[in-house]
Amino acid sequence: MQTALEHYDPQIYELIRQEQARQSGSIRLIPSENYVSRAVMMATSSCLTNKYAEGYPDKRYYEGQQVTDLIEKLARDRAKKLFGADHANVQPYSGSVANLAAYAALAAPGDTIMGMSLDHGGHLTHGWKVSLTSKFYQSVSYRVNTDTGLLDYDAIRALAKEHRPKIIISGATAYPRLIDFEIFGDIAKEVGAYLVSDIAHIAGLVVAGLHKSPVPYADVVSTTTHKTLRGPRGGMLLCKADHAKQVDKAVFPGLQGGPHMHTLTAIAVAMAEADTTEFVAYAEQILKNAQALANKLLEYGFDLVTGGTDNHLLLIDLRNKDIPGKKLAKALDRARIVSNYNTVPGDPAPPFNPSGLRLGTPAITTRGMKEAEAEQIATFIHRVAENIDNETEIAKIGKEVLLLCSRFPVPEHFIIPPKDGGRD
Numbered sequence: 001m002q003t004a005l006e007h008y009d010p011q012i013y014e015l016i017r018q019e020q021a022r023q024s025g026s027i028r029l030i031p032s033e034n035y036v037s038r039a040v041m042m043a044t045s046s047c048l049t050n051k052y053a054e055g056y057p058d059k060r061y062y063e064g065q066q067v068t069d070l071i072e073k074l075a076r077d078r079a080k081k082l083f084g085a086d087h088a089n090v091q092p093y094s095g096s097v098a099n100l101a102a103y104a105a106l107a108a109p110g111d112t113i114m115g116m117s118l119d120h121g122g123h124l125t126h127g128w129k130v131s132l133t134s135k136f137y138q139s140v141s142y143r144v145n146t147d148t149g150l151l152d153y154d155a156i157r158a159l160a161k162e163h164r165p166k167i168i169i170s171g172a173t174a175y176p177r178l179i180d181f182e183i184f185g186d187i188a189k190e191v192g193a194y195l196v197s198d199i200a201h202i203a204g205l206v207v208a209g210l211h212k213s214p215v216p217y218a219d220v221v222s223t224t225t226h227k228t229l230r231g232p233r234g235g236m237l238l239c240k241a242d243h244a245k246q247v248d249k250a251v252f253p254g255l256q257g258g259p260h261m262h263t264l265t266a267i268a269v270a271m272a273e274a275d276t277t278e279f280v281a282y283a284e285q286i287l288k289n290a291q292a293l294a295n296k297l298l299e300y301g302f303d304l305v306t307g308g309t310d311n312h313l314l315l316i317d318l319r320n321k322d323i324p325g326k327k328l329a330k331a332l333d334r335a336r337i338v339s340n341y342n343t344v345p346g347d348p349a350p351p352f353n354p355s356g357l358r359l360g361t362p363a364i365t366t367r368g369m370k371e372a373e374a375e376q377i378a379t380f381i382h383r384v385a386e387n388i389d390n391e392t393e394i395a396k397i398g399k400e401v402l403l404l405c406s407r408f409p410v411p412e413h414f415i416i417p418p419k420d421g422g423r424d
């Protein structure tokens with residue numbers, strides 16, 4: 001049967017079909033990407049996309065909120081239960097907006113914020129120089145110890161004492177080890193700062209009890225909903241009751257108009273999915289797969305920042321292999337292995353052509369891959385690195401990758417049904 005999209009817009013239909021085939025036929029190692037369930041996908045593409053709901057449940061600026069109020073209350077309650085938080089705001093369009101709202105709730109423009117330097121694993125919105133967060137606020141960045149690659153809490157404390165920031169941000173996008181939110185909480189208290197914890201990458205590990213939660217220590221916790229948490233693309237804030245009013249005001253009307261109700265609805269679905277023993281088993285396997293990938297890469301002589309990983313991601317420092325990160329990422333992409341080039345701490349190379357490669361295991365784990373496949377993927381990466389200028393070999397590896405992908409199709413309940421009932 002011809003779908004509405006196929007009928008009305010065959011060009012876009014075909015492009016979506018091609019993207020679905022690309023996602024199925026390649027190994028997804030970008031640590032911030034995953035595959036959402038069909039239930040989440042259905043909620044995302046539901047009629048909730050048609051509804052404006054400015055304001056909050058029981059206090060909206062448009063009528064017709066009989067259902068949206070119930071959905072948003074459900075999403076908030078599920079998030080609060082899952083994370084053990086006093087208050088949840090599920091309206092941020094993304095993690096970036098969620099971070100901005102957290103700062104707006106706790107500080108005034110011109111105040112000092114202190115976050116992790118982007119080139120050491122922080123996020124743009126943690127006050128990096130090209131982000132507006134460094135224009136609205138005075139920004140001070142802490143770094144990891146370049147010898148160990150690890151957060152140096154004594155150095156962070158000393159920097160906080162020197163600059164007395166209004167907000168300290170804990171959290172990262174490319175840090176392969178556990179983050180001690182309790183120590184961050186102590187440092188914030190010592191200098192009279194608020195603590196914002198950005199758990200975008202590790203939220204799924206936190207709800208599964210595999211990473212210490214920042215909720216008891218942070219004033220505001222910010223996250224995306226789509227990485228290890230495996231929901232739709234969106235953002236979320238959790239906070240203590242004292243900050244609830246300010247956080248809500250910062251999101252709406254401070255930064256946003258109407259929430260994207262279809263996304264918010266899908267977030268509610270994802271929160272229910274994450275509140276299961278199956279999800280805990282999934283998160284455990286993410287970690288096992290990351291360990292297996294890391295150990296095999298080490299055997300092949302890859303240099304991993306911090307020497308390994310405690311979480312879902314790893315960062316290869318390619319300087320000992322004399323291959324730029326971008327060159328390897330592009331060669332891997334030709335071999336159907338999708339990763340991203342990344343700076344490594346103390347990187348002498350520029351961010352657009354850095355020395356590192358960032359890998360993660362959330363998506364391959366959703367496909368059902370286990371340690372043996374993670375090791376096989378490490379071998380593919382090694383072979384691509386060894387044959388970096390040999391297109392014939394790279395194409396051959398690509399065929400083997402496709403074979404592996406065919407053994408681990410994206411689970412049926414994780415994809416929209418393919419055309420004509422066949423598999424792409």
Ligand code: DSN
Pocket residue numbers: 032095123173
């Ligand atoms: N783009 C995200 C990541 O890949 O880590 C952060 O915003």
